[in-house]
Amino acid sequence: MKKLSRRDFLRASAIGSLSAALTHTPWAGLAQDAVTLRLMAWGNPTEFEARQATLQLFHDSTEGINIDFIHTPSDYMTKLLTQIAGGDYPDVIFLGNGDIEPFVARGQLLPLDDFIAGDNFDTSDISQQNLKLYNVDGIQYGFPVDAPNQQLFYNKTLFDEAGVDTPSPDWEDDSWNWEAFLDTAKAVTDKDNGIWGWQVKTGFRAWWIWVTANGGEFFNEAGTECVLNSPEAVEALQFLADLIHVHEVAPPLDVASELGSAELFQSGVTAMETWWPAIGRMRTNIADKFEWNVAPHPGGKAGKTTAGGGTGHTISAFTEHPEESWEFLKFLISTQCVSVWTDIMGIVPPLTSVAESDVFLKPGEPPADILVFTKGNDYLRPDPRHAQFTQARSIAQSQLERLWIGGVSAQEVADDIVAEVNRLL
Amino acid sequence: MTTLPMPNRRRTDAVQKLIIYAVLVAGAVIVLFPFLWTFSTSLKTPEQVYQIPPQLIPDPIAPENYSRVVTDRPFGRWMLNSLFVVVVSTVGTLLSCSLAAFAFSRLRWPGRDKLFLVLLATMMLPTQVTLIPTFILFKELGWVNTYFPLALPAWFARNAFYVFLLRQFFMTIPLDLDDAARMDGANNFQVYWRIILPMSKPALGVAALMFAQFKWREFLAPLIYLNRRESLLASIGLRTFMDETHGTDWELMMAANIMFMVPVVVVFFFTQRYMIQGVVISGVKG
DSSP: OOOOOHHHHHHHHHHHHHHHHHHSSTTTTTSTTOEEEEEEEEOOHHHHHHHHHHHHHHHHHOSSEEEEEEEEOSOHHHHHHHHHHTTOOOSEEEEEGGGHHHHHHTTOBOOOHHHHHHTTOOOTTBOHHHHHTTEETTEEOEEESOOOBOEEEEEHHHHHHHTOOOOOOOTTOTTSBHHHHHHHHHHHOBGGGTBBSOOOOOSHHHHHHHHHHTTOOSBOTTSSSBOTTSHHHHHHHHHHHHHHHTSOOSOOHHHHHHHOTTHHHHTTSBSEEEEOOOHHHHHHHHTTSSOEEEEOOOBBTTBOOBOBOOEEEEEBTTOSOHHHHHHHHHHHTSHHHHHHHHHHHTOOOSBHHHHTSHHHHOTTSSOTTTHHHHHHGGGBOOOOOOTTHHHHHHHHHHHHHHHHHSSSOHHHHHHHHHHHHHTTO | OOOOOOGGGHHHHHHHHHHHHHHHHHHHHHHHHHHHHHHHHHTSOHHHHTOSSOOSSOSSOOTHHHHHHHHHSOHHHHHHHHHHHHHHHHHHHHHHHHHHHHHHHHOOOTTHHHHHHHHHHGGGSOHHHHHHHHHHHHHHTTOTTSSHHHHSGGGGTOOHHHHHHHHHHHHTSOHHHHHHHHHTTOOHHHIIIIIIHHHTHHHHHHHHHHHHHHHHHOOHHHHHHOOSGGGOOHHHHGGGGOOTTTOOOHHHHHHHHHHHHHHHHHHHHHHHHHHHHHHHHHSOOO
16 A cells, blocks of 8 residues: 555545535546536445446446445445435435335435336346336336345255255256255254254345245235234244254354354355355355355245345436436446446346356356256245335344244244234334 | 551462452453454464364464555555544544533533533434434535544534533632632633643543544444545444455454554553543543
């Protein structure tokens, strides 16, 4: 790093503060007629890299639009909501698909239909399941940047050592059900050597897959009631808790939660794990430590499902530059941009053109059954769509912790969640 | 003051001391272990981080984590930014809060005690309540994305707690001193500057330390007000290491944490007397 003297620093801060105070966007005046769009996005280190690369691409290919990227490393919603409430509007907003509905309900997003019609913009390359996530009541508000769905990652080397069949990549194969899963998990668990068949992930989607696969729901259809205490949902939650406490094929929560993310799987401690398709990072982290592959989660009473949905770009309803924002949004869903994003992030692209290209398929590299992800789009059960979902989810998450730690039944916890969530509705 | 031990009680005293030391050492080990762990992790390679059984002294050690922290990201810059904000706002807090405390404790004026209660009441407001109104205020002033919202309020006795702390301390100084100074022709400001402040060094030290520590770690305001990457503060910058979905680079995160802690530890090393006094004076742990 270039050494910064105290004087340089003070001077820079003074100039920076002054010019920011005067013009709000210090360099807006430099280029004639250039418009500066403010892009609000979070970004972990990998995403930050992907963001920089795609912004560079946009910068190189476009004249007259500058992007001021407001990178928010954590507590994104706190910052975004404060900004919006305070009238300091970003132009383009990176939003998880679950947040689309609440933002639309508050009138904070710009409908895109007129732009799409005006430009005859072709959306047929975009995975329709994912496009729908940014659509509320038939009005399109954004485009996805990825199409991640969570699948089951397995350590093939451990399977081979235990002499167990690997799960089928076929979404229609009925033999890969919960029983088969439990048998497999038991067979590969080798506690003496610190090997576990499974890890119960505590994130919402990690258990939501099991609930939906068993025919459970979070809200009733009218959205007036939480129904997580239905027999189907309770059975699924109890099944997961039993993996820790009864069958002992998954490590207790304190060990697992300490490490978080996919660390246990990547270090060869768990033989199977739910994970979203951060395949790129997985390839580098596992390298040649062991062989791995992916398969759908086992089917429950309602068949196989997956969770996920991903993130997309939307335009603020309060932007002063809707035309330029639309141009930028079109770029973000272009084959060129999505290819770069997919390549760096190593995730599932929302565009068929990219999903079928080697940027995603990476022939010769694991996982061999990478098509499980693309096919999985048809089995996606997105997060419940409800204006109160964010709050309802945090209630469920904190209540469920008791279940994962042990000592209570899923029924008890689910009843408590339902009672607490229903008070919100 | 300790009484001199009687010769025949020397042995029991020694045993007592031994027990006390043993308990203290055990406590110190427990308290220091997380730091040791952080430091050890900051010198590990990514593979060593998850090695089981864990190595406390990594072999080989990876000091390059520290240079990566400042080269992968402008972490050095973020530390300087933090330092700048902390110094400017701490000076401001000391001057403005002591001035306000002086008025509340040494001067007589109508409504003083009622106003003091109002001031104390502001301490009851959670930050979240004032977050958006304050944001709107600074936005209207065009100060979003500058350090003004972070450093300037401190110059207006924004922190009622420190006014309270200093007022309580000022009240313990005999009023006769003020009178004597006034007899010699000192005005209010001179009494404040020449008499009260020099006599309140311990309390000022405590206030400075407590405030600087709080400011160094402050998260919400810098998160809301700073937008540009190079102008972030270190407390926010630490979060850029977290990657829940891809996996955090713990060795870098820990190296950054150590760097983040160093200023605090160094300051504590030289001023622990004040820090401990702080607990005594205020009854609050920083």
